[in-house]
Amino acid sequence: MIRGTYVIKRLVAAVLSLFGVATIAFVLFRIVPGDPARLMTAPGIKAEDIERLRASLGLSDPLHIQYVNWLSGLMHLDFGRSYWLKAPALDVILERLPATLELVFASIIIATVLGVIIGVVSVMKAGRLSDKVATSASFIGFSIPDFLWGVLFVIIFGGLLKLLPVSGRIDPAISLKPVTNFMVIDSILQVNFIALQSSLTHLLLPSLALALGLIAIIHRTLRSSLLDILQEDYILTDRSKGLPEWYIFFVRAFKNGALPVLTIIGVQISFVIGGSVIIELIYGWPGIGTLSLISVNRRDLPVVQGIIVIYSLITIIINLAVDFLYTKLNPKITYG
Amino acid sequence: MASKLLNRRKAISRLAKIAVGAGVAAVVGGAAAYYLTTKLPVTTQVPEKVKPDRVVIAYQTTIPTLDPHLLNASNVEMSPHLAIFDTFIQQDRELKWQPGVIESWQFSSDKSRVSLKIRKNVKFHNGDILTAEDVVFSLRRLGSPGMPYEGIYSIMKEITAVSDSEVQVVVDPPHPEPAFLTWLIGIGITAAVIPKKYFEKVGADRFGAEPVGSGPYKFKRYVQDSLLELEAFDEYWQGAPPIRYVTFKLVPDATSRAAEIESGTSDITFDVSIADFERLGKIPSFTCMKQPVTDVALLMLAPYHPQIYDLNVRQAMHYAIDKGTITKEVLGGFGIPLSTLEAPGYAAYGYVKDYVFPYDPDKARELLSKAGYSASNPLKITAGGYSGYRTRDLQVMQAIVEMWRKVGIEADLQIFTGTADFFARMDAAQLPTVSLYYWSNPSGDPLYSTGHATWPESPFTPWFAVKEKIDDPRMLKLRDELNTRFEALFKETNESKRMMIAKEYAIFAVEQGMVIPLFQAVQPVVVKKDLHYDPWPQAWVVPQSMSWI
Numbered sequence: 020m021i022r023g024t025y026v027i028k029r030l031v032a033a034v035l036s037l038f039g040v041a042t043i044a045f046v047l048f049r050i051v052p053g054d055p056a057r058l059m060t061a062p063g064i065k066a067e068d069i070e071r072l073r074a075s076l077g078l079s080d081p082l083h084i085q086y087v088n089w090l091s092g093l094m095h096l097d098f099g100r101s102y103w104l105k106a107p108a109l110d111v112i113l114e115r116l117p118a119t120l121e122l123v124f125a126s127i128i129i130a131t132v133l134g135v136i137i138g139v140v141s142v143m144k145a146g147r148l149s150d151k152v153a154t155s156a157s158f159i160g161f162s163i164p165d166f167l168w169g170v171l172f173v174i175i176f177g178g179l180l181k182l183l184p185v186s187g188r189i190d191p192a193i194s195l196k197p198v199t200n201f202m203v204i205d206s207i208l209q210v211n212f213i214a215l216q217s218s219l220t221h222l223l224l225p226s227l228a229l230a231l232g233l234i235a236i237i238h239r240t241l242r243s244s245l246l247d248i249l250q251e252d253y254i255l256t257d258r259s260k261g262l263p264e265w266y267i268f269f270v271r272a273f274k275n276g277a278l279p280v281l282t283i284i285g286v287q288i289s290f291v292i293g294g295s296v297i298i299e300l301i302y303g304w305p306g307i308g309t310l311s312l313i314s315v316n317r318r319d320l321p322v323v324q325g326i327i328v329i330y331s332l333i334t335i336i337i338n339l340a341v342d343f344l345y346t347k348l349n350p351k352i353t354y355g
Numbered sequence: 356m357a358s359k360l361l362n363r364r365k366a367i368s369r370l371a372k373i374a375v376g377a378g379v380a381a382v383v384g385g386a387a388a389y390y391l392t393t394k395l396p397v398t399t400q401v402p403e404k405v406k407p408d409r410v411v412i413a414y415q416t417t418i419p420t421l422d423p424h425l426l427n428a429s430n431v432e433m434s435p436h437l438a439i440f441d442t443f444i445q446q447d448r449e450l451k452w453q454p455g456v457i458e459s460w461q462f463s464s465d466k467s468r469v470s471l472k473i474r475k476n477v478k479f480h481n482g483d484i485l486t487a488e489d490v491v492f493s494l495r496r497l498g499s500p501g502m503p504y505e506g507i508y509s510i511m512k513e514i515t516a517v518s519d520s521e522v523q524v525v526v527d528p529p530h531p532e533p534a535f536l537t538w539l540i541g542i543g544i545t546a547a548v549i550p551k552k553y554f555e556k557v558g559a560d561r562f563g564a565e566p567v568g569s570g571p572y573k574f575k576r577y578v579q580d581s582l583l584e585l586e587a588f589d590e591y592w593q594g595a596p597p598i599r600y601v602t603f604k605l606v607p608d609a610t611s612r613a614a615e616i617e618s619g620t621s622d623i624t625f626d627v628s629i630a631d632f633e634r635l636g637k638i639p640s641f642t643c644m645k646q647p648v649t650d651v652a653l654l655m656l657a658p659y660h661p662q663i664y665d666l667n668v669r670q671a672m673h674y675a676i677d678k679g680t681i682t683k684e685v686l687g688g689f690g691i692p693l694s695t696l697e698a699p700g701y702a703a704y705g706y707v708k709d710y711v712f713p714y715d716p717d718k719a720r721e722l723l724s725k726a727g728y729s730a731s732n733p734l735k736i737t738a739g740g741y742s743g744y745r746t747r748d749l750q751v752m753q754a755i756v757e758m759w760r761k762v763g764i765e766a767d768l769q770i771f772t773g774t775a776d777f778f779a780r781m782d783a784a785q786l787p788t789v790s791l792y793y794w795s796n797p798s799g800d801p802l803y804s805t806g807h808a809t810w811p812e813s814p815f816t817p818w819f820a821v822k823e824k825i826d827d828p829r830m831l832k833l834r835d836e837l838n839t840r841f842e843a844l845f846k847e848t849n850e851s852k853r854m855m856i857a858k859e860y861a862i863f864a865v866e867q868g869m870v871i872p873l874f875q876a877v878q879p880v881v882v883k884k885d886l887h888y889d890p891w892p893q894a895w896v897v898p899q900s901m902s903w904i
Contacts, residue, residue, distance in 0.1 A: 053775030054782060057814075059427040059503050066814045068506025075501050103419045103427065105563065114579055170610055177614035185614045186606045191411065191582050303606040305580030313417055318775050 033335045037328060044327040045089050048320050049082060055102050055318035076102055089324065099321030108321035112307055112329055117200035118188060119306030122295055125226035126233065127284065133230070134237025135280070141238065142245045153238065161235035166297040169228035173301060176224060183224055186303035190217040225302040229294050233287050240283050245276040278345065285341030289334045406903040409600040410886065412896060413612040413621035417605055418583060421574070422563040423545035424496055427503050430649070430797050433545045434896035435583055435603055440547030440568035441477070443490065443539035448891055450649070450700055450799035452536050456485060456548050456569065466529035466848060471522040477592045479550045480573040487516035492551035494524070504544050531845060531853070533702070537798040571596045571899040581605055585898070597902035616641070616881050623882040625896065629687045629746065632879040642882050646890035647691055649797045650876040651698055651804070652751070656869045657786040657817040658834070662736055664827050667722040669868025672789065673712060674719035675762040676755055682874050685750050690874035695861040696794065696805045698875040700892050703801040706858035712865055719762040730763050737787035738766040744773065745793055745876070752791055784820040793876070797893040801857035802844055809864045810841040833867055
């Protein structure tokens with residue numbers, strides 16, 4: 020159960036966290052070397068031209084003025100204007116956010132489904148060959164970084180086997196009207212099965228690359244948790260009552276065994292989001308990961324700062340959602 | 356007996372489960388493989404003997420904006436804009452200026468006025484006719500307050516349409532013709548003619564989202580950071596391009612670009628890794644080409660490190676570098692060794708091509724000895740390079756550091772995190788003693804290739820941050836000499852005299868050692884066998900010059 024006071028406390032904490040993140044984002048990119056105005060020029064430009072450009076971008080203002088402008092803009096959902104794209108930074112970010120969310124959600128779904136299936140099989144066949152194979156596969160999945168899986172998939176499935184596409188979100192020949200900017204959802208809404216198939220096949224490799232590490236973590240956590248729970252007294256009581264094994268496993272044990280998995284997913288989501296940056300670059304995935312790399316290199320401060328705030332907001336929202344789900348899975352848990 | 360029966364039953368049950376599981380997996384896997392490999396729409400599947408109407412380019416960079424005047428980018432990033440828009444004049448593969456929308460130009464003798472004749476009957480994609488008004492509007496916009504290249508284009512003080520087909524420009528201060536003409540194409544910005552009426556009607560934001568130009572291709576659709584689709588403009592003044600549809604597919608990762616072309620989903624790509632280039636070169640269905648481009652790798656010495664005040668030291672550093680080995684062994688042939696900053700194809704190259712600064716490690720040791728250094732008392736410096744910014748850039752610097760070590764120079768190698776880091780250190784006068792830099796000069800003119808790369812007043816050289824603080828008499832003398840030479844190059848209006856000045860300046864710059872030219876960059880290009888394409892030295896991707904065989 021979640022009490023109202025808890026919700027209020029979490030919201031206040033979220034606002035304070037965002038304020039802290041916004042401040043760190045502002046300070047960080049004024050400390051690291053790199054003049055955004057300078058990066059926008061070419062030989063032939065004079066020093067006074069660079070200074071004029073700097074002034075037009077607001078970079079000649081004193082730091083405290085820039086900081087106040089940044090915070091007050093934030094409160095009005097104004098992240099400033101992208102130096103390079105000449106558009107409101109928030110619009111630039113929101114245009115690309117669905118691509119990243121689609122990738123992240125697909126990874127989490129794949130990781131959860133496969134991790135749970137492998138975890139359940141591992142528990143049911145604990146100690147046997149299939150359990151050992153699953154455990155070893157987990158280690159491999161976890162040990163190899165996601166970006167390396169990403170490159171391997173490109174080489175194997177894209178280049179050598181020519182089985183799956185390795186860049187973009189959909190086949191260029193398919194024209195899909197952007198409704199939600201989630202390709203899979205837009206394909207379904209427009210009843211375009213060719214677009215749906217194309218968007219799913221484009222989504223498969225990058226989301227799998229991101230998911231592999233998480234599959235391993237979910238598998239290990241669930242296996243460990245379920246093996247413990249299956250030794251609990253109430254399970255032994257259920258068995259002695261003659262309840263079917265499948266009922267004991269999936270109805271009585273699984274729900275409690277899944278709780279640590281939920282916590283793990285909540286914690287790991289921020290790592291999945293972080294990992295998506297390089298995966299987006301490898302797969303030409305037009306999300307905010309790609310945008311963040313380009314913006315950092317170009318010192319496009321409004322966009323970079325905005326992305327940091329958005330990433331934090333996503334993490335905060337997802338963790339709140341996880342807490343909520345927690346109480347639904349186990350009504351005995353009370354927050355507040 | 357009963358237990359035997361039970362074991363047999365269990366074994367049969369187990370076998371049955373395995374068989375069923377394997378059967379289901381085989382059916383599902385086979386169906387999935389069949390469906391995915393045969394039902395995927397592949398845009399480049401070609402029926403026999405019918406030329407495709409489309410080309411898919413696995414493009415190596417992003418498209419920051421479709422507004423050509425707001426682009427602040429490398430030459431490669433100008434490519435989509437050069438397909439949609441016409442620049443004021445054109446540049447050919449020999450880097451020579453050619454008539455374009457402006458079909459002729461006339462400079463006054465003192466270069467303070469230019470008369471531009473506009474080509475008649477050039478149409479924009481929306482049907483409007485291109486006139487002097489559009490040229491005036493475009494030039495004025497480029498030099499207007501807030502535009503990224505305001506400082507350059509604002510030298511055009513008065514821009515007037517004297518008729519529908521003639522524009523007069525007052526240039527203040529007067530600039531040499533090549534400098535002016537360079538900016539009628541642009542470096543890192545596309546100096547394009549845009550339609551005044553359309554722009555004023557839709558505004559800047561919508562113009563950037565739905566651009567209209569007069570180029571060979573018209574805009575069809577753009578998916579942010581993903582792809583750009585263009586369609587041939589049938590009324591293009593130079594004739595419609597051979598291929599009807601072009602897709603720039605944005606694939607920033609080199610491995611993915613190689614996989615794109617290998618899988619057949621793209622038809623041409625650029626800047627794959629050397630290993631992938633060599634591997635794809637062995638596949639008969641691809642043509643792999645090496646294209647020298649207008650990009651020179653050089654070492655820049657920072658004039659605030661006392662170790663390099665002695666000319667013997669600077670020259671020793673240059674003599675110690677075996678550029679042939681670097682380009683052959685380290686770069687795998689993706690580099691052409693240079694003795695000056697004038698690369699093959701540049702305007703002044705013909706005047707300096709016989710000049711060679713040789714590899715001579717013995718000479719390097721002799722000069723170091725004159726400067727007071729030896730094997731027991733090596734010269735100690737810092738060196739800056741990149742890792743992953745350009746092809747094998749880290750390996751190039753590591754090879755140079757090793758070559759220096761053999762002659763008695765100990766270089767502590769530092770890695771810049773990116774160009775932002777490099778410029779920040781340059782501005783703060785904190786560059787290492789010597790830094791690797793890539794100097795792009797699509798104009799091919801010595802004013803930019805040698806001039807701006809060595810001129811102490813340029814904010815793109817390490818001199819700029821300390822020009823008022825230098826107190827060593829040798830550096831002061833060198834600074835003044837470089838300033839004098841740059842000014843002479845800038846002011847000379849007679850072209851053959853200007854080339855002679857450029858020749859002497861280029862050789863002087865090298866022999867004074869504040870820049871050490873290394874090599875001209877070579878771009879890897881991979882294209883399907885039945886797609887004809889001659890790459891461009893400006894590193895542009897030019898779909899209008901592609902055709903299916």
